Amino acid sequence: MNIETTWENAPAVAGHKSLMSDGYDFSALRVLVVDDSFHMRELVRTFLEGFGIKEVTVSSDAEEAFDFLVNMDPDLIITDWNMAPVSGLEFVERIRKSANVPNRFVPIIMLTGYTEMKRVEEARDAGINSFLAKPISAASLYKRLVTSVQDKRQYVESSGGYFGPDRRAGKRREYRGKERREKV
Amino acid sequence: MEQAILRAVNAADDLIGQYQGWAVDDLEKLWQSFVETSRSGRADPVRLKQLYDMTHEARGQGGSFGFPLISVVGDSLCKYLDGRPRLKARDLDVIRVHIMAMKAVFRQGLKGHQGGLTKELHELLGLFRAKVAAQ
Numbered sequence: 001m002n003i004e005t006t007w008e009n010a011p012a013v014a015g016h017k018s019l020m021s022d023g024y025d026f027s028a029l030r031v032l033v034v035d036d037s038f039h040m041r042e043l044v045r046t047f048l049e050g051f052g053i054k055e056v057t058v059s060s061d062a063e064e065a066f067d068f069l070v071n072m073d074p075d076l077i078i079t080d081w082n083m084a085p086v087s088g089l090e091f092v093e094r095i096r097k098s099a100n101v102p103n104r105f106v107p108i109i110m111l112t113g114y115t116e117m118k119r120v121e122e123a124r125d126a127g128i129n130s131f132l133a134k135p136i137s138a139a140s141l142y143k144r145l146v147t148s149v150q151d152k153r154q155y156v157e158s159s160g161g162y163f164g165p166d167r168r169a170g171k172r173r174e175y176r177g178k179e180r181r182e183k184v
Numbered sequence: 185m186e187q188a189i190l191r192a193v194n195a196a197d198d199l200i201g202q203y204q205g206w207a208v209d210d211l212e213k214l215w216q217s218f219v220e221t222s223r224s225g226r227a228d229p230v231r232l233k234q235l236y237d238m239t240h241e242a243r244g245q246g247g248s249f250g251f252p253l254i255s256v257v258g259d260s261l262c263k264y265l266d267g268r269p270r271l272k273a274r275d276l277d278v279i280r281v282h283i284m285a286m287k288a289v290f291r292q293g294l295k296g297h298q299g300g301l302t303k304e305l306h307e308l309l310g311l312f313r314a315k316v317a318a319q
Contacts (some may be wrong), residue, residue: 035244
């Protein structure tokens with residue numbers, strides 16, 4: 001049996017709706033970008049800074065990024081998947097399961113060229129908050145940031161070892177029948 | 185929102201403008217890896233993974249830096265290579281055609297969305313993969 005514990009609230013990222021017509025004010029966000037491709041890292045950093053984010057830290061590998069994570073306590077992580085020796089997937093699992101990170105609720109966007117459904121599900125099961133397929137554009141990245149700010153899903157911890165955003169959120173909205181755990 | 189995106193696009197202008205220069209070098213490395221694989225290591229899973237990883241990078245970078253056709257070709261080759269335990273002679277033809285297609289995209293400077301060409305190329309490569317797989 002897989003028992004899940006629901007956490008009251010995941011801390012919201014620092015982005016908030018400003019009064020400007022320009023949409024969200026992301027200037028107070030601290031973002032950590034992890035990608036082994038120098039060019040992709042720089043492109044993501046440039047886009048983020050273009051959105052007004054002042055504190056963007058980049059890292060070329062997950063091991064180094066984990067050290068950064070302990071010290072900088074980012075509001076959002078954007079990570080590539082296909083990296084060595086530690087993959088983006090392992091990096092996410094390590095964050096979600098670690099007792100040493102300041103905030104294991106930190107929202108994580110998986111940025112990857114993998115688009116197959118089995119990969120998306122694998123990333124979801126590692127504990128990511130959202131998935132952004134490469135190739136990317138400034139518009140697609142901006143939309144993912146907004147999604148992260150608006151994401152109100154609770155975090156759950158299961159006896160099966162999963163910790164992360166509630167993976168059932170999307171399906172539950174459509175479900176009309178009796179809940180399995182509903183008290184009789 | 186639109187202003188923020190415009191600011192980001194403008195900020196990345198120089199970076200995107202430099203793409204073709206280093207991407208052509210990366211493509212040459214992919215070609216060399218293919219040549220070495222053709223010569224000796226068709227059954228070598230390490231070489232196969234190297235080919236896949238380099239193609240996977242090209243797939244993600246092409247469209248991000250203004251060359252969506254590179255992503256179309258890269259995606260087609262990734263689909264073909266994904267899960268393949270070893271390469272056969274016919275597979276080498278598929279890889280060669282895909283790398284040559286990427287070279288042609290750069291040689292012709294086919295930046296941005298190319299309208300019907302993108303769809304045609306996508307369909308053509310899909311038919312080619314299916315035909316080879318059926319042999």
